[in-house]
Amino acid sequence: MTIDRHLTRLRARDAIGAEEEAAIRASVSQTLRYPADRLVIRPEEELSHSTLLLDGMMGRVKDLRNGQRQITELHVPGDFVDLHSFTLKSLDHGILTLTPCSVALVPHDRLAGITREHPHLARVFWFTTNVDASIQREWTVSLGRRSAIERMAHLFCELRVRLGLVGLADDSGYALQLTQGELSECLGLTPIHINRVLKQLREADVVEFRGGRVTIRDWAALQRIADFDPAYLYLERRPL
Amino acid sequence: MTIDRHLTRLRARDAIGAEEEAAIRASVSQTLRYPADRLVIRPEEELSHSTLLLDGMMGRVKDLRNGQRQITELHVPGDFVDLHSFTLKSLDHGILTLTPCSVALVPHDRLAGITREHPHLARVFWFTTNVDASIQREWTVSLGRRSAIERMAHLFCELRVRLGLVGLADDSGYALQLTQGELSECLGLTPIHINRVLKQLREADVVEFRGGRVTIRDWAALQRIADFDPAYLYLERRPL
């Protein structure tokens, strides 16, 4: 597992020069493997590095006092999971592995060096955290205004596109090693209701989620149900 | 109306030197007044400046195809409303005035100059967009996991703190020129249900919203209902 996927993702939006690529590669201090369901970063913990997800799936989670939990964003390979900790120093949420993961650690002082010596990369990284915020915003819209089935469809659409960017999804579908309980924590629903919604989507021949895989049967219908517009993912190439 | 409130807000988190202050002040190209309910920035519109809110209240809004609308964040005086457009170039959402507003415009090329010549300010600005994302994240949690009354209480708490930062709120309450319909668009509820929830909070002697003013009668109870923890607002001073 390498950071190629991260570069692929960056290059989907802007050109990254050879020197910049070298700087990014050199910024990694070590790579690690985590098992599934490990709270990798605790809320409020003081941080001195950021985490680049190489393989697997991670999530940002916020716990409530009453024991409920909300996953506020899912991360796919190539994502700089907690790049925002570079300026925030500690996070208001936890970072959790949802599957076994490999990650690369990038010390904050090396990030500081990169932003000093490569102003363009500084902008690219800033841009990256702003796209994360945009994804977050779309989730807010889903939770505020979309029905259960619309939310479910929207999440499947989003993951289709984001995983597709790094070659982990195609028109037929993609691997998704989440439980229905975890999906419910993303979508602000109960696991039981997730189950019913999945049944509806399956029986309508739109999408099937089973055995750790999302099988897309009718992409157009899925997007229609979700009211999906990928603009919020900022996929066009626009030089910074 | 000046940008003093913006500086106050920045200085709540980190020291801003005299030269930096001068650079910020010099970055403003013009100031404008808008009436209430004006869509100041349209989604997808190409942008060459960012907007600093001097006075009034603005919101980020996303419209759905079915006519529904979600306000994803409220902005108070001192906020750099669309600083993220500096890297995103165009926005996935609209920016709306909710009251009459005065704003200062900061051209993107001047922002580029500031970030080049004042690396510390570049970090402060990046930090600022990350705090916006954190607020967004907390709203996601509210919409996903909190009941109507909890959401309402949480929003009142958040505004108490954010407006307090710039001297526009104290323990007794604050001015809030929003309609119940607009509150409903923030909280993912119907205006009718907002009305019932407000009645509950009023009759429990916790908080009263009436005549464009939030009157806090029991701050401790309000926070308790909301499960409010201001950590997500990143108020401690931490030099970048």
Place this chain on the structure above:
DNA sequence: CGATAGCTTGAGTAGATTCAAACAGAGTGG
């Protein structure tokens, strides 16, 4: 093989919505 985690379905419930109607206050024009 039993234990455990996750999936599935049914029945009853609750929180929030929809539909409907009345009321209050601000601004406008005759």
Place this chain on the structure above:
DNA sequence: CCACTCTGTTTGAATCTACTCAAGCTATCG
């Protein structure tokens, strides 16, 4: 100055989406 309109607030009644509680099922693993 009063009727009229418009926007926003308030309340009631009926409905519905999603939740809770409960039970049974399936697959995996030690």
